[in-house]
Amino acid sequence: MNAPHTEPLKNYFIVFVCLIVLTLATVTMAYVDLGVLNIVITLAIAGIKTTLILLFFMHVRHSMNLVKIFLVTGFLWVILLVGILMSDYLTRRWDFKENTPTWITEKASHYLVPKGEYKNQ
Incomplete structure (x- = not known):
């Protein structure tokens, strides 16, 4: 159950090279304009890198089923929270005008105490 799993050193080097290549791909995506696909591809690359780290460096591949x-x-919890966040973000109105009246009616300087009137309690 707790026996050490011997992983060939070659596997670690292969995973390391894959992580470097995927990092270079992520940096390259910053300079390529694919519109909305940039975010999708970058998140997919991040997901692949996360999976490699979990499986090989954190040894989840050899862990018990409970882990x-x-x-x-x-x-799944993270996906649920991001889904809730995005449902809020995507349903907001973003067409505010410059001169839209707001509930703030006074400038912040209106609430300043004049010099010399404030006494430390």
């Missing part, structure tokens, strides 16, 4: 269940549960 894998908690990993998947945490991942």
Whole structure:
């Protein structure tokens, strides 16, 4: 159950090279304009890098099923929270005008105490 899993050193180097290549791909995506696909591709690359780190460097690949269940549960929780966040963000109105009246009617300087009137309690 707690026996060490021996992973060939070659696997770590292969994963390291893959992570470097994926990082270079992420940096390259910053200079390529694909519109909305930039975010999708960059997030996909980040997901692949996260999976490689989890499986190989954190040894989830050799872990018990309970660890894998908690990993998947945490991942689903993050997806749920991001979904809630995006449902709020995408349903907001962003067409505010410059001269739209707001509830703020006074400048902040209106609430300043004149010099010498403030006494420390």
